[in-house]
Amino acid sequence: MRRILTVNIMILLIFASASYWMEEGEKLKDTMASAETIQAEVSEPEVEKKYIKGVDFQVSCLALSESYEYDRDTYGTDHHIRWTDLLAWTAAHTGGSFSDDRKVCSLLTKLEKAVEGGKTLEQLTESLDYFSYYQEAYEAVLGGMVGEYEMEETEEGDQGRKVMKKRYGLKAFHPIAKGFPYTDYDDFGVSRTYGYRRAHLGHDMMGQTGTPVVCVESGYVEVLGWNQYGGWRIGIRSFDRKRYYYYAHLRQGFPYQPELKEGSVVLAGDVIGYMGHTGYSVKENVNNIDQTHLHFGMQLIFDESQKDGDDQIWIDCYQIVRFLYRQQSETIRDDETKEWRRVYLMKDPAAEAYERTLDFSMYP
Structure with missing residues (x-):
């Protein structure tokens, strides 16, 4: 009986010992795996992304x-x-x-x-x-300014009937609607002092309050609302996400088309807002800019970190604005709503993959 008891005790001790060493082995494996992970992190540093960090756009x-x-x-x-x-x-x-x-x-x-x-x-x-x-x-x-598109045209001798015609060419528009006067000069980089001393990273076009502001390139509304520097402003991103267009100092009280919201898809040539002189105030809807004008800015984004980071790329778009003067959007005023809308509709293939807001569709 004592021999049987002794044998049983020895068996239990063997199992306990085996279990102990199995647990220690697993711990050792985990420790080694952790060490290997740490070693890999130390020996294989993260590869820096390669993308363009700066563009000095001087094209005439x-x-x-x-x-x-x-x-x-x-x-x-x-x-x-x-x-x-x-x-x-x-x-x-x-x-x-x-x-x-x-x-x-x-x-x-x-x-x-x-x-x-x-x-x-x-x-x-x-x-x-x-x-x-x-x-x-x-x-x-x-890249988004030239390509295939469709544009409405008025047929001659058919009582002004409009038809869609396919085209290849310039499908971007000047930021000021046709027939509205403005003055400008190349003011990119000049000093600004409100808030802090900084360079002017855009192009100012001086005109009359209420002048229709036009979407230059088809895209979607990324930013809409008040900013103390830009006042009422709209930020539109191109569909390829490489360009961000900034329209600032819009009209007090009625800055942009009422149906616009963040995410809205707009086409080149659409009236998106109205010239004013809001801004330079933390309080909304204040006219603290001395002269009525549109601040038009163009930012390039090769990596998403550049959108709001320290290495933003804003280009001098004065020559682009001069070039775009060859294509201005013709607009008409709705006397009931006092809004301006484009006369000739457009279809842009670049916008087909994006859904336009139902209450702001320029499609027939």
Whole structure:
């Protein structure tokens, strides 16, 4: 009996010992796994994202016009070149400067003739330093402004009937509606002092209170409301998320179309708001800006961290505004609501993947 008891005790001790060492083994495995994870984190640092950190946009109105017209006129042919590629080619030869009109036109013509002679863009740029940088940068600035779209037109001799016509070309609009006077000059970078000393990161267009403000490029409303610096303002993001358009100092009391809200999809040429002089106040709906004007700004975003971070990229869009003057949105006033609306509707393929607000649809 005593022998049986002794054997049982020994069996229990063996099981207890085995269980103990199994537990210790699992603990050791966990410890080793943790050590390996820590070692991996130490030995494999996070790879820094590579994206463009800055763009000094100096493209002239002349260069924009010349490159755009070649893009438009050769579309659908074997020697078609996008205007952004034409501009990138030129910038790669001039270091981004477009101050010499004669040199710019000569370079544009040289590339056009080479392509018409059978050369491909890839062959002509394979050893060209910085072409890829300027190509990406200028595509970010201008990529949503030219392409296929449909626009309403009035048919002649048919009692003013409107029809949709397919087009390829400029589908961006000037920020001021057609027929409304304004004055401006290149004021990008000048000093501002309200709140703190800073550079002016936009373009001011002085005009009359109530002047219709037009959406430059199709996109969606990302920001809407009051800001102490910009007063009543609208921020519109392009569908590819690379451009953020900022319209500020809108009219007191009736700053923008009442149906607009954050997330609303708007098309280029839509009336989105009205010129005023609100801002420079923490209190809403205050006119503390001396002169009525539209502050129009354009921000580039290559990585989402740049949207509100310390490395924001705002470009001088004075030359772009001059170029866009060739396409202003024609508007008409509703005497009952006192709102202005566009006369000719537009369909933009870039907007087809996005749902427009039901009460603000420009589609027929």
